Amino acid sequence: MAPARCLLLLLLPLLRVLAGTSQPPxxxxxxxxxxxxxxxxxxxxPEPDWSSALQCTVAVDVEIRAGGRSLEQFLKRVDLQADPRxxxxxxxxxxxxxxxxxxxxxxxxxxxxLLRVLAxSRLKELTLEDLEVTGAPPPMxxxxxxxxxxxxxxxxxxxxxxxxxxxxxxxxLKPSLLKVLNIAQAxxxxxxxxxVLSFPALTTLDLSDNPGLGERxxxxxxxxxxxxxxxxxxxxxxxxxxxxxxxxxxxxxxxQPHSLDLSHNSLRATPNIGDPQCIWPSTLNSLNLSFAGxxxxxxxxxxKLNVLDLSCNKLKRAPRLDELxxxxxxxxxxxxxxxxxxxxxxxxxxxxxxxxxLACARSHLAVGVSGTLAVLQGVRGFA
Amino acid sequence: MGVLPGPLPSLLLGxxxxxxxxxxxxxxxxxxxxxxxxxxxxxxxxxxxxxRKLQEISLPDFDGDFKISRIGRGNYEFHSLDIRSWELRSxxxxxxxxxxxxxxxxxxxxxxxxxxxxxxxxxLKLQGSFDVQxxxxxxTVNLVLGSESSGRPTVTASSCNSYxxxxxxxxSGGLGWLLKLFHDTIESKFRRILESxxxxxxxxxxxxxxxxxxxxxxxxxxxxxxxxxxxxxxxAPRAAAQILDVMFKGEIFHHDHRSPVAxxxxxxxxxxxxxxxxxxxxxxxxxxxxxxxxxxxGYMNFSVTDDMIxxxxxxxxxxSSFRAFAPRIARLYPNMNLELQGGxxxxxxxxxxxxxxxxxxxxxxxxxxxxPNSVKKPVFRLGVAANVSATLNFNTSRxxxxxxxxxxxxxLKESKVGVFNEELMGGFLNYFMLNTVYPEVNGLPVLGxxxxxxxxxxxxxxxxxxxxxxxxxxxxxxxxxxxxxRTSFLSSGGEVCLAPTPQASAPSPLRPQTSHSAxxxxxxxx
Numbered sequence: 001m002a003p004a005r006c007l008l009l010l011l012l013p014l015l016r017v018l019a020g021t022s023q024p025p026x027x028x029x030x031x032x033x034x035x036x037x038x039x040x041x042x043x044x045x046p047e048p049d050w051s052s053a054l055q056c057t058v059a060v061d062v063e064i065r066a067g068g069r070s071l072e073q074f075l076k077r078v079d080l081q082a083d084p085r086x087x088x089x090x091x092x093x094x095x096x097x098x099x100x101x102x103x104x105x106x107x108x109x110x111x112x113x114l115l116r117v118l119a120x121s122r123l124k125e126l127t128l129e130d131l132e133v134t135g136a137p138p139p140m141x142x143x144x145x146x147x148x149x150x151x152x153x154x155x156x157x158x159x160x161x162x163x164x165x166x167x168x169x170x171x172x173l174k175p176s177l178l179k180v181l182n183i184a185q186a187x188x189x190x191x192x193x194x195x196v197l198s199f200p201a202l203t204t205l206d207l208s209d210n211p212g213l214g215e216r217x218x219x220x221x222x223x224x225x226x227x228x229x230x231x232x233x234x235x236x237x238x239x240x241x242x243x244x245x246x247x248x249x250x251x252x253x254x255x256q257p258h259s260l261d262l263s264h265n266s267l268r269a270t271p272n273i274g275d276p277q278c279i280w281p282s283t284l285n286s287l288n289l290s291f292a293g294x295x296x297x298x299x300x301x302x303x304k305l306n307v308l309d310l311s312c313n314k315l316k317r318a319p320r321l322d323e324l325x326x327x328x329x330x331x332x333x334x335x336x337x338x339x340x341x342x343x344x345x346x347x348x349x350x351x352x353x354x355x356x357x358l359a360c361a362r363s364h365l366a367v368g369v370s371g372t373l374a375v376l377q378g379v380r381g382f383a
Numbered sequence: 384m385g386v387l388p389g390p391l392p393s394l395l396l397g398x399x400x401x402x403x404x405x406x407x408x409x410x411x412x413x414x415x416x417x418x419x420x421x422x423x424x425x426x427x428x429x430x431x432x433x434x435r436k437l438q439e440i441s442l443p444d445f446d447g448d449f450k451i452s453r454i455g456r457g458n459y460e461f462h463s464l465d466i467r468s469w470e471l472r473s474x475x476x477x478x479x480x481x482x483x484x485x486x487x488x489x490x491x492x493x494x495x496x497x498x499x500x501x502x503x504x505x506x507l508k509l510q511g512s513f514d515v516q517x518x519x520x521x522x523t524v525n526l527v528l529g530s531e532s533s534g535r536p537t538v539t540a541s542s543c544n545s546y547x548x549x550x551x552x553x554x555s556g557g558l559g560w561l562l563k564l565f566h567d568t569i570e571s572k573f574r575r576i577l578e579s580x581x582x583x584x585x586x587x588x589x590x591x592x593x594x595x596x597x598x599x600x601x602x603x604x605x606x607x608x609x610x611x612x613x614x615x616x617x618x619a620p621r622a623a624a625q626i627l628d629v630m631f632k633g634e635i636f637h638h639d640h641r642s643p644v645a646x647x648x649x650x651x652x653x654x655x656x657x658x659x660x661x662x663x664x665x666x667x668x669x670x671x672x673x674x675x676x677x678x679x680x681g682y683m684n685f686s687v688t689d690d691m692i693x694x695x696x697x698x699x700x701x702x703s704s705f706r707a708f709a710p711r712i713a714r715l716y717p718n719m720n721l722e723l724q725g726g727x728x729x730x731x732x733x734x735x736x737x738x739x740x741x742x743x744x745x746x747x748x749x750x751x752x753x754x755p756n757s758v759k760k761p762v763f764r765l766g767v768a769a770n771v772s773a774t775l776n777f778n779t780s781r782x783x784x785x786x787x788x789x790x791x792x793x794x795l796k797e798s799k800v801g802v803f804n805e806e807l808m809g810g811f812l813n814y815f816m817l818n819t820v821y822p823e824v825n826g827l828p829v830l831g832x833x834x835x836x837x838x839x840x841x842x843x844x845x846x847x848x849x850x851x852x853x854x855x856x857x858x859x860x861x862x863x864x865x866x867x868x869r870t871s872f873l874s875s876g877g878e879v880c881l882a883p884t885p886q887a888s889a890p891s892p893l894r895p896q897t898s899h900s901a902x903x904x905x906x907x908x909x
Contacts, residue, residue: 032710036802039710051703055710058804086818089790089810 028052032059043067062096066104068130080113080138084120091120102129108160108168109138115147115172125151133159137168146174153182155209162188167195175199183221184209193223202229208236208264215245222253233257236264243289244271244300247278259286263309267292271300289313290331291360297323311335312360334360410648411617412633412668419477419625421660426476426486437469440584442495445576449565457503461513464497478622482541483528491520493577499554511556517577519548524585528622534602534615534632540589543582550574610676611638612669625657633665635673637680646671646732667733667740678730687723698811702752708808709763711801712752722751722759725767741772747796763803764796767812788816 030041030052039059041052044067056062099118111133118126126149152173159165179201183189189210207213207221217239233255240246240262250257267289280302287301287308294313301308301324308327310319312334324330332338417425442464450456470492479485495515502508523544529537550570602615617630634644648668656662677683689700698704700721702713725748734741746767751759770789793809 036710051706054704054707055713057707057807058710058802086814087810089813090807091810093804093806093808093810095804 030055032056037061039063041065043069056096057094060095061098063100063102065100065102065130068103068105070105071110072105072107075107075110078110078113080109081141084116084144087117088120091117092122094121097122098125098127099123100127100129102127102131104130105132105134108133108135112137112168112172115169116141116144119145119147119172123147123149125149125153127153127155128157129153129155131157133157133161133165135160137161140171146172148174148177150177151180151182152178153180154184154186155182156185158187162192163190164192164195166191167197170197176201178202180204180206182206182208186210189213189217190220191223193226196223196226198226198228200229202227204232204234205230206232206234207238208234208261209238211237211239214239215241215249218246218249219252222249222255224252224254227253227255230255231258232261233259234261236261238265240265240267242268242271242275242300243287243298244275244278247280247300248275250281251278256281256283258283259288259307260284261288263288263290263292265292267294267298269294269296269298290334301325307331409617410650410666410668411630412648412666412672413614413631414651414653414662414664415629415631416653416657416662416664417627417629418657418660418662420657422476422478422484422627424660426474429476430471430474433474434469434471437471438466440466440588442466442497442580447572449568451565455504457501457507459502460500461497462500464495467494467496469493478625478627479525480623482525483538483620483622484526484627485523486526487521487523489521491522493517493520499556509556511554513555514553515573516551516553517547517549517573518551519546520581521546521548522581522585524582524589526589528627529619530616534613534617535600536597536616536620538589538594538597540586543585545578545581545585547574547578547581550577605638606635609638609680610635610673612636628653633669633672635669635676637676642679644672644675646675667735670733671730674732675730678727681726683730684724684726686725689720689722705750707804707811709798709800709803712762715800716752716754716760716762719755720753721762722753724749724751728766739772739774741770743768743770762800763798765805765808766794766796767809768792768794791816 029043029045029048030039032039032055036058038061039056040063041056042065043050048067053064056064101114111131126147161168175197178199181199181202181204183206189207205222205227207218210217213221213235218235233250235246243262246260246262250260277300284302285304285306287305289298290309290311290313292313294310295316297310297315297319304326306328308325308329309331311331315332315335315337317337319332444460444462444464446458446460446462448456448458471488472490472492474486474488477485477487493516495517496512497515498510498512500508500510521544525541525543527539527541529539531537550573552566552570552573554569603611603613605611613634613636614631617632620630621628633648636642636644646668649666651664651666653662653664687700692699700723702716702719702721705721706713725746728745728747731742731744734743746769748765748767749761750763750765752762754760769791772787772789774787791809791812793805793812795803795805
């Protein structure tokens with residue numbers, strides 16, 4: 001289903017012409033699918049028909065892109081201090097559970113006003129993409145309930161508030177409900193930790209696609225004692241260098257994840273000289289080091305793991321037992337030494353070799369293309 | 384509220400005396416209770432009217448014979464008797480258990496003038512004028528109140544007693560000195576005659592004036608241009624030790640066509656309290672009969688088109704705007720207007736419970752697309768359930784109510800245009816009602832208070848009018864969306880109209896009454 005959806009989005013204009021219906025050839029910015037589940041809006045025109053978004057009130061998945069324009073004009077048209085009782089019933093009637101807002105310059109009062117309004121809805125997942133948040137947030141209204149989302153995803157969002165953005169945003173959410181936080185392509189991940197409240201329910205923190213983060217940056221993001229419930233830490237393409245360095249970061253931050261994903265980083269097998277051996281948190285039982293360009297099994301891995309993924313690296317030889325920790329499920333496919341063995345052993349080497357190489361290559365392609373959510377979704381559908 | 388002015392007590396008295404036959408076993412829709420306090424007030428206020436009426440009594444001529452020893456016989460005649468004035472000091476009107484009313488006037492005085500003639504021994508003729516002061520007159524008359532089949536009251540005088548304490552006769556004219564000799568005899572004769580005459584007159588007046596007048600009283604009255612109310616009596620007024628209850632039917636019907644009502648009035652039970660003067664109890668039967676009339680006459684249907692939406696509203700009654708509720712409608716019918724036609728499914732019935740009124744109308748709305756060829760195509764049907772309730776408060780001179788419009792619940796009955804987000808429709812309707820409709824409706828009277836323009840004053844006087852307005856609705860922002868209604872009693876020229884007044888002039892106690900099925904309130908002037 002997912003590839004079909006991304007195809008639809010990319011070929012939207014073409015499809016309309018091909019559909020050959022009796023509808024007027026005018027392009028509507030918004031499109032609701034046949035099952036009334038998904039509604040996607042892309043306001044590209046200089047003077048778009050905003051009312052087209054009315055169709056999305058029945059949709060469960062809503063995506064709204066504003067074509068990169070400034071939304072300053074809406075600030076005058078909406079009353080941010082309006083009594084919520086007037087619109088509570090209207091908002092409650094919206095069926096949206098997953099919302100994506102993207103491609104705009106939005107004033108902070110408008111963004112947080114939206115969060116306040118949506119607090120009465122059934123929204124569970126919010127994704128903000130390609131946004132530039134300008135200005136200062138509005139004062140928090142008394143007695144307002146926060147937006148009860150369980151998943152928050154940010155990709156390429158820049159904040160006027162700099163490092164204080166998370167603390168600001170948190171006040172408009174219900175931190176006790178947030179389970180998954182994704183921050184990708186952030187320009188600054190140095191958070192003002194003393195202002196951040198704790199996330200008592202956050203189990204998954206995904207900082208992928210922040211090439212400039214690095215192990216030092218990791219410590220800046222993982223505010224101490226604020227991520228006490230963290231179980232899954234995903235650091236794909238996050239500028240990590242060595243597993244040992246990441247371990248040190250985890251220990252400094254005091255987080256104890258169960259699973260750590262360091263794939264798609266350019267990892268080095270040997271730690272920096274002078275870095276002490278790090279004791280991994282005992283809770284860690286799954287480590288993903290695939291697509292890391294490792295030529296050998298890195299040093300300083302935890303002693304015992306349930307899952308260790310070293311697939312699609314550049315291992316030239318089979319790892320020795322003393323190099324590896326005690327692992328329940330070890331994955332080594334896609335490494336050069338295995339390909340060499342496979343081509344030696346199998347008759348139709350032509351089929352298997354390109355197949356495996358293709359699997360590793362396709363994933364590389366996906367990571368390389370950034371900023372196209374649809375394709376990424378499609379790949380995730382595959383993977 | 385102020386003092387109840389003159390006409391009202393007479394209206395009350397008139398209302399009380401309008402009894403009608405009882406339909407055995409049926410309950411009244413409206414009960415008026417007047418206590419002994421109220422009756423004495425009415426008696427006091429009615430004294431003036433009574434005085435005028437009594438002044439019109441014509442005393443008959445009377446004559447007789449007399450004999451004076453050693454002088455002879457003769458006969459006297461008193462004629463052209465004319466009552467100059469009555470003085471009524473106190474009157475008491477009391478309910479008489481199992482009978483009706485008892486009226487006693489005590490310590491009254493009458494001043495009669497007339498002419499006298501005396502013929503004696505066939506040659507002596509004297510005449511002159513006289514002046515009689517009758518003092519200490521007491522009259523007690525028991526009236527039996529009943530009702531007859533047409534719903535009108537009946538009144539009969541069951542017993543009458545009168546007593547005159549003293550009579551002073553002043554004769555003038557020829558040989559008055561002679562008659563002065565017979566002063567005592569004349570006075571006592573006068574006394575006896577008057578005593579018997581008074582009761583005769585009262586009984587005759589009741590039978591030939593009051594009772595026929597009661598027969599002419601109407602049992603229906605107009606409320607507005609098409610509504611009439613039937614206030615005939617269900618049974619004879621019930622009198623107990625300190626109260627008199629009058630049971631009215633209270634059925635509202637259409638002026639042009641009256642059809643039988645399938646509703647049963649509930650039992651009305653008034654509280655035992657009799658510290659106030661008047662108590663009114665009105666049951667939901669009255670309101671529900673009105674509701675039935677409005678429903679049958681089609682007043683509860685409505686139609687909304689795009690031109691009724693204010694021009695500055697971003698939301699219009701078009702298929703474009705309705706994409707919010709039915710996303711596909713604009714694709715099936717691009718750029719067309721919509722029309723909503725709706726009405727209640729059945730006449731909404733008012734439910735009364737202690738201190739609380741509620742009504743739950745079920746409305747059905749059908750949406751039509753106005754096609755270019757002027758065809759109206761139905762595209763969806765919604766059921767809307769409303770729950771409107773009001774809590775009444777009584778304080779000093781005002782009845783205030785808090786109206787809770789409740790939340791409209793919208794249910795989708797049918798859609799020919801795909802998915803329909805009925806919860807959003809419900810939220811939108813609630814928003815629209817609270818922010819647009821209620822403020823518009825503020826201050827509008829719901830029933831009457833506007834006389835039909837074509838009726839002349841004379842015609843109005845012929846057809847007794849009871850202007851009844853339901854208090855207006857005022858939206859007052861509070862902690863929840865509630866409205867407050869204000870009303871007070873005004874009386875002008877025999878009509879009782881409930882209308883909003885900014886201030887009440889003098890406080891007068893209004894007591895709340897609650898009963899399981901009736902609204903009751905009391906009034907007493909200061």
